[in-house]
Amino acid sequence: MSAEKRFEIFRLFFSILIALLVSFALIFLVSKQPVAAIMALITGPFKSGRNLANVVEAMIPLIFTGTGVCIMFAANQINLASEGAFHLGGLVAAAFALKLALPAGLAPAVCLILAAAAGALFTALPAILKIKTGASEMVASLMINYLSLWFCTFILMHFILDPAAGAASYSLPKTAKLLTLFSGTRIHFGLIIALVVAVLGHVFLYQSKMGYELRIAGSNKQFAEYSGIDIVKVILISQLVGGAVAGLGGGVEILSPIYSRFTWTSLLGYGWDAIVICTLAKKDPLKTPLAALFLAYLRTGASIMARTTDVTLEVVQITQGVIILLAVAEQFLSKTKHRIIAREAKAALQKEEAA
Amino acid sequence: MSDQYVLQMQNIMKIYGNGVVANEDVSLSLKKGEIHSLLGENGAGKSTLMKVLFGIETPDSGKILLNGQETTIKSPMDAISKGIGMVHQHFMLVPSLTVAENIILGVEPKKGLFIDMKQAVAEARRIAEQYNFDIDVTAKVEEIPVGVKQKVEILKALYRGADILILDEPTAVLTPQETDELFVQLEKLRADGHTIIFISHKLDEIKRICNRATIMRNGRSMGTYEVSEISTDDMSKLMVGREVVLTFDKKPPVLKEVMLRVRDLTVHNAQGVLKVDRLSFDLKGGEILGIAGVEGNGQSELINTLTAINKSYGGEIFIKGADIRQDSVKGVRERKLGHIPEDRMTSGCAGNLSIRENMFSNQYTDPAYSGKFLLKTKVLARRAAELVKEYLVKCKNPEQNVGMLSGGNIQKVIVAREFSISPDIIIANQPTRGIDVGAAEFIRRRLLEYRDAGCAVILVSADLNEVFSLSDRLAVMYKGKFSGLFTDVGSVTEEQLGQYMLGLRHDEELGGAIYER
Numbered sequence: 084m085s086a087e088k089r090f091e092i093f094r095l096f097f098s099i100l101i102a103l104l105v106s107f108a109l110i111f112l113v114s115k116q117p118v119a120a121i122m123a124l125i126t127g128p129f130k131s132g133r134n135l136a137n138v139v140e141a142m143i144p145l146i147f148t149g150t151g152v153c154i155m156f157a158a159n160q161i162n163l164a165s166e167g168a169f170h171l172g173g174l175v176a177a178a179f180a181l182k183l184a185l186p187a188g189l190a191p192a193v194c195l196i197l198a199a200a201a202g203a204l205f206t207a208l209p210a211i212l213k214i215k216t217g218a219s220e221m222v223a224s225l226m227i228n229y230l231s232l233w234f235c236t237f238i239l240m241h242f243i244l245d246p247a248a249g250a251a252s253y254s255l256p257k258t259a260k261l262l263t264l265f266s267g268t269r270i271h272f273g274l275i276i277a278l279v280v281a282v283l284g285h286v287f288l289y290q291s292k293m294g295y296e297l298r299i300a301g302s303n304k305q306f307a308e309y310s311g312i313d314i315v316k317v318i319l320i321s322q323l324v325g326g327a328v329a330g331l332g333g334g335v336e337i338l339s340p341i342y343s344r345f346t347w348t349s350l351l352g353y354g355w356d357a358i359v360i361c362t363l364a365k366k367d368p369l370k371t372p373l374a375a376l377f378l379a380y381l382r383t384g385a386s387i388m389a390r391t392t393d394v395t396l397e398v399v400q401i402t403q404g405v406i407i408l409l410a411v412a413e414q415f416l417s418k419t420k421h422r423i424i425a426r427e428a429k430a431a432l433q434k435e436e437a438a
Numbered sequence: 439m440s441d442q443y444v445l446q447m448q449n450i451m452k453i454y455g456n457g458v459v460a461n462e463d464v465s466l467s468l469k470k471g472e473i474h475s476l477l478g479e480n481g482a483g484k485s486t487l488m489k490v491l492f493g494i495e496t497p498d499s500g501k502i503l504l505n506g507q508e509t510t511i512k513s514p515m516d517a518i519s520k521g522i523g524m525v526h527q528h529f530m531l532v533p534s535l536t537v538a539e540n541i542i543l544g545v546e547p548k549k550g551l552f553i554d555m556k557q558a559v560a561e562a563r564r565i566a567e568q569y570n571f572d573i574d575v576t577a578k579v580e581e582i583p584v585g586v587k588q589k590v591e592i593l594k595a596l597y598r599g600a601d602i603l604i605l606d607e608p609t610a611v612l613t614p615q616e617t618d619e620l621f622v623q624l625e626k627l628r629a630d631g632h633t634i635i636f637i638s639h640k641l642d643e644i645k646r647i648c649n650r651a652t653i654m655r656n657g658r659s660m661g662t663y664e665v666s667e668i669s670t671d672d673m674s675k676l677m678v679g680r681e682v683v684l685t686f687d688k689k690p691p692v693l694k695e696v697m698l699r700v701r702d703l704t705v706h707n708a709q710g711v712l713k714v715d716r717l718s719f720d721l722k723g724g725e726i727l728g729i730a731g732v733e734g735n736g737q738s739e740l741i742n743t744l745t746a747i748n749k750s751y752g753g754e755i756f757i758k759g760a761d762i763r764q765d766s767v768k769g770v771r772e773r774k775l776g777h778i779p780e781d782r783m784t785s786g787c788a789g790n791l792s793i794r795e796n797m798f799s800n801q802y803t804d805p806a807y808s809g810k811f812l813l814k815t816k817v818l819a820r821r822a823a824e825l826v827k828e829y830l831v832k833c834k835n836p837e838q839n840v841g842m843l844s845g846g847n848i849q850k851v852i853v854a855r856e857f858s859i860s861p862d863i864i865i866a867n868q869p870t871r872g873i874d875v876g877a878a879e880f881i882r883r884r885l886l887e888y889r890d891a892g893c894a895v896i897l898v899s900a901d902l903n904e905v906f907s908l909s910d911r912l913a914v915m916y917k918g919k920f921s922g923l924f925t926d927v928g929s930v931t932e933e934q935l936g937q938y939m940l941g942l943r944h945d946e947e948l949g950g951a952i953y954e955r
Contacts, residue, residue, distance in 0.1 A: 290815055292808050299799055302788035309747060309777070309785040310799035311768030425453040425498055 090420050095363070097416065098409035099377075106402040110394050120392040124399075127387030128380050136268035138376070138383045140341060144169070145375035146277040147332025148353045149360030150284040150368040151325040155206070157288055157366045158321035159301035162209055164224035165329040166354025167231030168202035170347060172333025174235040175201040177252055177345035180259035180338065181243050187258040194259055195276075195334045202330015203323045205231060210322035214315050220322070228350060236348055243345065252345035261338050273335035277372070280328055284368030287324070297321050329354065359403055362410050378403070443467045443506070444633050445491075445602055450500035452486050460486035461497070462657045468602065473624060473634045475644040475665065478654035478677055479874035484637050487654070488604050492524045493517040523600025525591040527607045533580035538562035540579055541594050565597050570626060584732065585616035589623070596632075603627070604635045609643055610900070613732055614936035621647050639677070639875070641670040653677055677875070689890060691910045694723030696953060697758055697863050697894035698744070704752035705739045705918075713739035715918035716753070719951040723862065726885065726895040728909025728927070730902060732939050736918035737898045738780060741867050744896070745777045746770040757863065771800055773863075776856035780867040780898075782845070786852045789841030793833060794822035796840045797855045829854040830880065846877030853881055857888065864888055867898045882908060902932055911950060914938035925950040 110124075111117045128134050148165045155162045176198040185193055209223035243252040261272040288294040300307035300317040307314060332353065337345055359378060364370035385399035445468040452461040460483045468474050476484045489495040491502070493511040501508055504520060511517045517524070531540050538559045547557040562575040571589050579587060588608060595603055605624075609617045624634060624647060636648055644651055644665060651668070653660040653676045660676045698721040705714035713736040721727050731737055742748040744755060746767045755762050757773045765773070779785045787796045798818060802808055807818055822836040829850045833843055840848055849869070856864070866885060870878035885908060889895050899905050905912055912927045913920040914935060922938040922945050924930045937943040 286812070290813055291811050292802060292813055293811070295795070295798075295802055295813060298791065298795070299788055302791050303784075305785040306788050306799070308767065309745075309779055311766065311771050312799070313766075313768075421453070428453050428459050 087420075087424065090416075090423055094416050094420075095410060098406050101409060102402045102405035105405050106398050109398055109401060114392065114394045116392050120388050120394040123388040123391050124381075124384040124394075126384075127391075128383045130387075133268070134383060134387065136265070136270055137386075138379045139270050139274065140268075140339075140379075141382050142372065142375040142379035143271075143273045143277050143339070144332050144336045144351075144353045145356055145360055145378055146281055146371050147335065148329050148357035149364060149371035149375055150281050151202075151206075151328035151332070152354075152357040152361040153364060153366045153368045153371065154284060154288060154297070154328065155321050155325035156361050157294075157301050158297040158317055159304070160210070160318060160321050160325075161221040162206055162224045162322050162325060163221060163354065163358075164206045164209060164227055164231075164326065165357050166350055166352070167224075167228035168205045168326040168329035169333035169336075169353050170228075170235055170350060171205050171231045172198035172202045172330030173337040173347055174238060174333075174345060175330070176259075176334030177255060177337045178238060178243055180255050181253055184256065185258065190256070190259040191261055191338055194338060195331055198334025199327040199331040202333065203327035206322045206326025206329065207319065210319050214318055220318075228354070232350055239345060239348070245344065248344065250346065250348050254344055255338070255342070259338055260340065261335065263340050269340040271339045271341075273339050276331075276335055280331070281368045281371050284328065284371075288366075288368060293320060329357070356403075359407055362407055442469060444470045444504070446503040447487065447491060448501050448503065450487060450490055450502075451498045452483075452490055452495060453498050454486075459657050461490070464500075464654065464657070464659045466652050466659070467662070468633050468635065469650070470633055471628055471631050472649040473628055473636055473647055475648035475651035476635055476637045476654065477639060477641075477644060477651050477673065479639060479876070482654040482677075482874070483657040484654055485606065488524065488606065488635070488637065491517070492522060492604060518595075518598050518600070521599055521601040522604070523595025523598060523602070524604040525588065525595060525606065525608060527610060529587050529591055531579045531587060531590060531594075534578065536576050536578055537573060537582070537590050538575040540590055541565065541575070541597050543594075545598060561597070562593070565593055569593070569596060569623070569630075571623065583616075584611050584734075585613070585619065588612070588620065592623070596627075600632075602633045602635070604637070606637045607639075608636070609638065609640065611733060613939050614932055615940060617643070641673055644673070645670060674875075688886060688908075691725045691889070692892075693725055694892050694894075695758075696720050697723050698896075699756040699759075700744070700753070701755075702753035703740070703743065703755065705736070705743050705748065706750075707739060713918050714743065714751075717919060718753075719913070719920070719923075720953040721863070721894045721896060722953065723892045723894045724889060725910040726889050726897055726908050728905035728912040729896065729898045729915055730900075730905045730912060730935060730939060731915035733900060735915045737867070737915055739918075740915070741777075741780070741865055741896075741898060744770075744865060745775065771859075774859060774861050776800075776859060776861035776864045778849075778852055778856055778864070778866040778869045780871075782848055782852055787840045787848060790839055792837045793826065793831065793840055793843075793851055794819060794836040796851055797822050797825055797836075797858070800855060801859050825854040825858060844874070846873035849873050849881065850877055853884065857884060861888070861893055864893055864895045865898075866895065868900060869897070870899070870901065870904060878904075902935060906930075906932075913951070916941045916944070920948055920951060921945065923948045923951050 107121055110120050114120050128138050148169055151165050176194040179194045179197050180190060183193065206224065208227060209220040212218040212223050213220045239252055245251055245253040264270045264272060264274065288298065296312045297317055299310065300312055300314055304314060356378060360371050360374045363374035363377065381399050381402060385396050388394050389396045447466040450461050450464045453459050464483065464487055466487065478484050486495060490497045491511065493513045493516050502511060509520065511520065541562045542558045546553045547561060548554060559575055566573050566575060571593060573586060573589055579590065608620060612620060628634060638644060648665045650662055651665050651673065652662040653673060655677060701718050703714055703717045707713045717740065729737060739748065743751045746762060746765050746769065757770065757775065762770055783789065798807060802813060807814055826833065826836050831850045832847050840851055864885065869881050882904065885895055885897065897905060897908055906927060909927050911923065911925050912930065913923045916939065921941060922943065
């Protein structure tokens with residue numbers, strides 16, 4: 084491994100460390116029991132099997148949206164509609180699970196495929212707008228997340244609402260639910276789907292013809308045009324695939340043992356978290372499970388902290404924000420990086436002279 | 439001893455973020471009132487040294503003495519305030535403003551809150567007259583020729599009080615006549631006591647106007663010499679470390695069938711300006727058609743149209759008999775056309791992808807390299823390693839990012855990619871611009887090899903030496919037309935070519951552009 088790669092890893096860990104220290108400082112400021120709070124945050128997830136299981140459950144949706152964002156961002160399509168695609172995927176899977184009444188085995192498969200299709204069509208909207216009118220996909224995708232939220236809420240309220248249950252759909256049929264992998268936990272078959280998606284995402288992006296086109300266009304659009312790569316196809320395919328993965332993630336989440344009814348009446352934030360995942364994974368879907376694991380661990384710790392002490396959940400949002408800021412800031416530790424590179428270059432020079 | 443120097447740079451070391459040691463222990467001393475050449479191949483570290491002097495880069499070690507006093511130069515503003523001016527190779531002018539506005543930009547004479555335009559014009563005139571520059575200061579910069587733009591750049595620096603003037607390859611964009619004019623001005627400036635650093639790799643120019651020369655190679659200084667006491671041969675040896683072959687043993691061309699037929703080609707640019715004007719020519723396999731001309735006379739538009747990057751044109755283009763009007767870029771490339779683009783960083787490569795990934799962007803769909811969906815990654819890796827070896831690309835391994843390489847090595851990657859499809863037509867647009875002599879020679883030899891193998895080559899180049907030594911036929915492009923076409927390249931002189939380039943001479947009837955009606 085080159086000094087530069089080693090440095091990148093070091094910088095990532097250093098960013099995380101600083102972010103944690105900032106959070107600790109905040110906890111000390113706001114809490115009457117800071118030490119207990121920090122202990123809950125850091126060691127809480129390891130305290131029981133159930134807590135550990137919570138970490139794994141929480142990482143599953145993050146792998147999906149993270150992989151989707153990796154694919155779109157690698158093509159330099161800054162589409163932020165994964166949030167809405169995830170939400171829509173959840174609704175579509177729930178609605179078809181309720182209305183289709185398919186046999187076990189087939190039901191989840193059909194519902195998930197439909198969820199993925201819905202997600203793909205949804206994130207393709209900004210892509211089509213961009214191709215047809217030149218509108219920035221970033222702005223368009225940001226706005227249509229609300230379209231998704233209110234559309235889903237409308238369908239929930241008028242078509243699948245259980246009048247006996249408040250703002251929730253009818254109970255989802257057992258035949259459509261995903262299997263639990265370990266009894267006593269809610270870790271479900273979605274974990275396997277997520278890991279397969281991460282691997283396939285990697286293969287798509289780094290070993291397929293289409294992925295090669297995506298990355299060339301994402302890295303230098305003019306070079307892609309000069310090479311004869313179809314930019315319109317890249318814009319469309321990257322956002323279709325990215326949205327499909329996010330939609331699939333929404334479907335998996337709603338059909339998991341965590342939910343028994345469709346109850347989402349506000350955006351869940353997995354689409355935003357995906358940007359953190361993508362940053363930590365350096366746009367490589369294969370690394371999204373690790374990034375998701377880290378974020379899920381932090382989230383679980385935070386919720387334990389919130390339950391057992393006087394510190395609220397939001398502290399972790401700050402940690403997350405600081406990590407992103409530091410991880411994407413090119414100039415952070417740039418002097419140290421320069422020193423390392425200069426030292427290596429000088430050593431190489433001396434070796435050359437000796438030879 | 440040291441007070442005879444206006445400027446001394448001592449033991450400068452500069453390492454870039456990608457680990458490239460651009461300057462290693464380089465020293466440079468300037469005497470007052472001399473024209474001092476900084477000579478070296480591209481990538482030798484000349485530009486870096488000048489960036490350090492002009493405050494754009496911070497050196498890792500070494501010191502700078504101005505009039506014997508140690509100093510640090512923190513920014514270009516700082517450099518200007520210390521009397522150092524720089525004229526960049528790519529002009530830093532605002533095209534939509536007038537000459538006077540450009541000259542006073544940033545140091546405007548004010549009247550209350552507003553710029554005193556009358557005063558500005560007067561000041562610009564005064565400075566132009568003081569230095570005998572014959573310029574209309576009220577003309578818009580976008581409307582004046584390149585040679586005049588350069589004068590504006592020089593005046594800009596002088597207006598800010600520059601005693602030391604850095605000129606980065608000032609003649610690269612000039613015609614021979616404009617170069618002569620520039621040299622007259624530089625001599626006047628020298629007589630006035632200005633000190634000039636003249637960056638170049640054109641040895642004859644250095645011989646003509648420089649007093650001393652510091653020669654750089656590979657980030658190191660090879661010493662400073664009195665220009666009158668060193669021969670051009672010795673200079674070039676110090677520069678490249680070996681003898682440069684400037685003439686090639688070229689076999690006479692063996693012409694094959696017509697590969698490219700262009701008839702009445704007319705192209706307008708995005709602003710609707712006519713850039714290619716009813717151009718007709720043929721190109722056969724086995725020959726190199728050189729296209730010389732001052733930049734901006736339609737060469738880029740011609741090339742972009744031939745390669746289908748631009749799709750709106752009048753007239754007809756045939757590749758091996760087939761009309762390419764319906765072809766996409768990919769379609770044209772599938773007709774076995776290799777294209778070395780004018781600007782390697784903007785369209786020739788993706789800097790943050792690896793050498794391997796940059797080598798197959800034009801041929802990854804070839805069944806040898808990919809199946810229906812997947813790339814044959816092992817084959818690609820092996821092939822990339824072969825190409826790196828064959829084209830002598832200096833790198834740690836093919837997985838290194840292309841952006842980390844030197845200009846010459848990036849160009850070799852591009853050439854390797856474009857030549858590895860075994861092309862029938864090669865369109866080489868400025869194939870050796872801004873790269874070191876060694877890499878340039880390598881690329882030129884390759885072009886000749888492909889010509890000898892029956893490939894049809896179009897070579898667009900600003901390097902007259904290059905078009906002279908490689909072309910079998912030589913056309914000069916002026917205002918979208920061929921102002922001249924020479925079938926006997928050996929009989930043309932540089933002066934003649936200059937006159938055609940400037941439009942002073944213009945042949946109405948071109949003999950030899952078309953093979954058959």
